[in-house]
Amino acid sequence: MARITHLDVNGKRRPIDADPERTLLSVLRDDLDLTGTKYGCGEGQCAACTVLVEGQPTKSCLTKVGAVAEKKIVTIEGLAPEGKLHPVQEAFLEADALQCGWCTPGMILGAVGLLKRSPHPTDAEIVSGMNGHICRCGTYPRIVKAIHTAAGKGAKA
Amino acid sequence: MITRRDFFAVIGGGIVIWIASDADAQESGGGGRRGMTQRMPQQVSAWLHVDEDGLVTVYTGKVEVGQNSRTSLTQAAAEELHLAPANIRMVMGDTAVTPFDMGTFGSMTTPQMWPQIRRAAAAAREMLIDLASQKWSVERGGIHIVDGKVVAGSRSATFAELTKGQQLSGTIPSSPSLTPATEWKVAGTSVAKVDGAAMVTGAHKYAYDVKRPGMLYGKVLYPPEYGAKLVSLDSSAAEAMPGVKVVRDTFKANRGLAGQELVGVVARDPLTAEKALAALKAQWSPVTGTPDSKTVYQHYKETARGGAATNPNLVPYQVAYIAHVPLEPRAAVAEFDASGKLTVWTGTQRPFGVRSELAEDLGLSEEQVHVLMPDTGSGYGGKHNGDAALEAARLARAAGKPVKRNWSREDEMTWAYFRPGGLIEVHGAVNPDGTLASWEFHNYNSGPSGLQTPYEAAQKTEQVHNADSPLRQGSYRGLAGTANHFVRECYMDELAHSAKLDPLEFRLKNLKNDRLRQVLQAAVDKFGWQAKKKTAGHGFGLACGLEKGGYVAACAEVAVTNGAVKVVRVAQAFECGAIVNPEHLSNQVEGAIAMGIGGALFEAIQFADAKLQTNRLSKYRVPRFADIPVIQTVLVDRKDIPSAGAGETPIMAIAPAIGNAIFDATGRRIRSLPMAANGVSV
Numbered sequence: 001m002a003r004i005t006h007l008d009v010n011g012k013r014r015p016i017d018a019d020p021e022r023t024l025l026s027v028l029r030d031d032l033d034l035t036g037t038k039y040g041c042g043e044g045q046c047a048a049c050t051v052l053v054e055g056q057p058t059k060s061c062l063t064k065v066g067a068v069a070e071k072k073i074v075t076i077e078g079l080a081p082e083g084k085l086h087p088v089q090e091a092f093l094e095a096d097a098l099q100c101g102w103c104t105p106g107m108i109l110g111a112v113g114l115l116k117r118s119p120h121p122t123d124a125e126i127v128s129g130m131n132g133h134i135c136r137c138g139t140y141p142r143i144v145k146a147i148h149t150a151a152g153k154g155a156k157a
Numbered sequence: 158m159i160t161r162r163d164f165f166a167v168i169g170g171g172i173v174i175w176i177a178s179d180a181d182a183q184e185s186g187g188g189g190r191r192g193m194t195q196r197m198p199q200q201v202s203a204w205l206h207v208d209e210d211g212l213v214t215v216y217t218g219k220v221e222v223g224q225n226s227r228t229s230l231t232q233a234a235a236e237e238l239h240l241a242p243a244n245i246r247m248v249m250g251d252t253a254v255t256p257f258d259m260g261t262f263g264s265m266t267t268p269q270m271w272p273q274i275r276r277a278a279a280a281a282r283e284m285l286i287d288l289a290s291q292k293w294s295v296e297r298g299g300i301h302i303v304d305g306k307v308v309a310g311s312r313s314a315t316f317a318e319l320t321k322g323q324q325l326s327g328t329i330p331s332s333p334s335l336t337p338a339t340e341w342k343v344a345g346t347s348v349a350k351v352d353g354a355a356m357v358t359g360a361h362k363y364a365y366d367v368k369r370p371g372m373l374y375g376k377v378l379y380p381p382e383y384g385a386k387l388v389s390l391d392s393s394a395a396e397a398m399p400g401v402k403v404v405r406d407t408f409k410a411n412r413g414l415a416g417q418e419l420v421g422v423v424a425r426d427p428l429t430a431e432k433a434l435a436a437l438k439a440q441w442s443p444v445t446g447t448p449d450s451k452t453v454y455q456h457y458k459e460t461a462r463g464g465a466a467t468n469p470n471l472v473p474y475q476v477a478y479i480a481h482v483p484l485e486p487r488a489a490v491a492e493f494d495a496s497g498k499l500t501v502w503t504g505t506q507r508p509f510g511v512r513s514e515l516a517e518d519l520g521l522s523e524e525q526v527h528v529l530m531p532d533t534g535s536g537y538g539g540k541h542n543g544d545a546a547l548e549a550a551r552l553a554r555a556a557g558k559p560v561k562r563n564w565s566r567e568d569e570m571t572w573a574y575f576r577p578g579g580l581i582e583v584h585g586a587v588n589p590d591g592t593l594a595s596w597e598f599h600n601y602n603s604g605p606s607g608l609q610t611p612y613e614a615a616q617k618t619e620q621v622h623n624a625d626s627p628l629r630q631g632s633y634r635g636l637a638g639t640a641n642h643f644v645r646e647c648y649m650d651e652l653a654h655s656a657k658l659d660p661l662e663f664r665l666k667n668l669k670n671d672r673l674r675q676v677l678q679a680a681v682d683k684f685g686w687q688a689k690k691k692t693a694g695h696g697f698g699l700a701c702g703l704e705k706g707g708y709v710a711a712c713a714e715v716a717v718t719n720g721a722v723k724v725v726r727v728a729q730a731f732e733c734g735a736i737v738n739p740e741h742l743s744n745q746v747e748g749a750i751a752m753g754i755g756g757a758l759f760e761a762i763q764f765a766d767a768k769l770q771t772n773r774l775s776k777y778r779v780p781r782f783a784d785i786p787v788i789q790t791v792l793v794d795r796k797d798i799p800s801a802g803a804g805e806t807p808i809m810a811i812a813p814a815i816g817n818a819i820f821d822a823t824g825r826r827i828r829s830l831p832m833a834a835n836g837v838s839v
Binding site (some may be wrong): 015019021022026029033034035036037038039040041042043045046048063075076077079080085089092093095096098099100101102103104105108127128130133134135136137138139140141142143144 | 783
């Protein structure tokens, strides 16, 4: 397969030169300096690497860059493009829903995806929708609260 | 011009001496061999500087690992300077510019660094008033600092206008005038997380994110079994790959069970490095006769230094090794400059300790090594030493270029150190009136923290038996406090039941410590302990304890369904003196409960034949959303007592509270952590 020469990230066509077998995670972080997307496990168990591909939360550690070359990718850096925070980002700050912050970008993008599928989720829907994300600091109850708050503000991707 | 470094060296004041016992050294992850005795500078300029742009920069060797020390220390400076937190910039854990610090562990930031920053800021405040007094020829008494401005009548000046970028020269008085907790305006309030906005936008840079010009990516070959030695290596296929360099080197000392030898590869991108690593053909000596995760408890007893306990009535409990699983694994970037000076960016709780490790390993002076700690994605006691830093440095030296050495999750879960496993034996006797007649407690291998019972007993024997650990072990949030509290509080429950006493009543009968009684009462009140009603499959348990100036009590309700344990509800009270930041304290307490549920119910390192079987997140379960109960916290604010740390003690009561609740629900007393990795048999 030919090398990948462009990637559509955060609304921009970014030139790259990558082996199609490389993970999207590595290309975002190592080539494009979009280090807001985090590595946590490399096997899709923690979802710290979550980005939006065509609006869907996607684990970038399991995604080959060759598979998303023609797709629209949004990373955490693209969620507040004009400097105004997305309602989910605001809600995370308001609820103090983070400690070390390593899981936060993936958590926020996962929540954005959840709210798109289910604009007013119940506690149970948040738990089942977000259960693939690990917050080792254990701020889970605050994240649930933040998602409710964002839902109340009509958060949309 | 003298540099900050020289300044400390020339004028540094008061000497702080730390005495580490063998057990402390073991628990601190093998660190602390050097640098235990250091000067704590008493010059104000060592701790803070009024910048020309109007911000005040505060310097501390403590680091931010998610526990919000950056915020709490900002509050300390803001409070005493009467300055808004937004005008304070914290520089943390940079060995070139911050005063020496032993490390961020042991819940010491709040009791030690927090008052130190307050003292420095209070002294600075008085110096600013002196400057204004001289400049305006106004009596000191007529000068005040209000909202970051020095004011005397109609005159006013910003800090920067008074200092004009010059250092504040002077020392911190032995008893500077500090604002009492009852008058705090910034301290004691829920100041929002400093850098929170950068974290939710992905802008915040962590150790894993550091990039340097010309940087290469490094990978390291580890033995297939811990303790195995390299017999032969064929690296020809890897070396034939474009841009790949294979590095063979030897560390000065053994790096835990990964051995002394370094076999690594560097390449221009991570995938090539990974492929080169996979192309190495290595043969290793086999390892035999090591204990496994089932036989290790007997192994502790057999290898106990000074012998094992002899009382035949002792009841054994077991505690498994568990992993920290910081979501950001260890990471380092190392770079040598043309003069041979080394700079390392790494995620560590002990930047100065890592500097010593690097200097020692590479044969450099400490002045030739600069360690910077960008914030790291959590530690929980797991990032005390410089494993990734040492690898990065040796690879960078061999490659002649900066090298990034980010550990994978598998590296982290195999070659980092673990919370020690332990065998704990306990026995107690109760008098007819419900008071404790005797208490005997033996901890094999897991450690001394939280060993001493807070309960009164006529006779007490409490002992730690150091033993051989087949796995590399070290510090973990709360150290052995979690293990010792688990056993003590579960066994207290056993005694209460055999004496036919209510567990709360039995504890209160044997407890004189007022602060502990107060949190116990606060927890049971919040939980509604007295009014609780048993339903089928549900049970209630409580536990309490104290450690490092923190007092904790938890009540838990569990539901056991077909052997599966679900924690339904937890009420936990915590007291650590005057509260520095209520929201962040509550967050710590909740997080400790969430993390503690993992070690209580299902986290365990499995190992056999010198292999770690739980080397990935798919093989090692950590708490997730679905595991989290309804959590109610009660924070007891004691403004009359100096603030203590809160990162550790809140994890100690949850496991025994759950264990006691499982007993209440099922009649089964589970004497091992984790208690329900595969459910409980009912």
